């Protein structure tokens with residue numbers, strides 16, 4: 001029996017460039033149970049992914065800051081004011097968010113901010129801590145967020161809404177921001193390109209990387 005799925009986007013459904021691998025599309029479209037897209041990306045991105053796939057909108061965005069299930073009220077948690085205060089203080093200290101203008105990474109972000117990986121981490125962590133926030137490195141961006149919010153709590157909320165047990169879910173991901181999902185789901189896979197924290201937290205690690213790793217995990221889920 002196919003379990004419900006919680007899947008990360010960047011580094012898991014994509015290649016290194018963040019382009020979604022077209023082979024994952026039909027897998028997600030044909031999945032026999034719920035597909036929860038659980039990402040650090042800003043809210044509209046996973047919604048658009050579901051929309052273009054033609055699957056129900058069931059998303060955890062911004063590392064858990066936004067939880068949306070079609071037909072239900074959208075739940076926002078997090079502290080956007082503090083996150084933007086961190087961005088301002090970081091810029092005042094002479095640094096920047098590091099994205100090309102227009103900044104499509106943060107433009108529609110509701111609960112946290114993301115900083116490019118080529119920007120200095122130490123001052124960002126220091127300023128975030130001064131505001132009671134933390135920095136999570138997804139391998140694609142530094143996210144400044146409240147420590148109380150994560151994808152695992154997002155999965156609990158989604159499971160509750162769907163009247164399912166979070167332990168029924170299988171999670172697939174690649175980085176630090178997926179660790180909480182791995183701890184909440186009943187079974188978890190890190191793709192081979194995952195960072196050390198995700199590799200350590202996952203029940204299983206695929207031999208293949210990126211979308212190939214996701215497809216390998218699917219194969220194991222379906223055949224074991």
Ligand SMILES: O=C(O)COP(=O)(O)O
Pocket residue numbers: 008009010011038039040041042114138139140141142175177
């Ligand atoms: O937005 C990011 O930095 C990472 O996104 P992801 O959680 O889908 O990998």
Ligand SMILES: [Mg+2]
Pocket residue numbers: 008009010011012138173174175
């Ligand atoms: Mg990822």
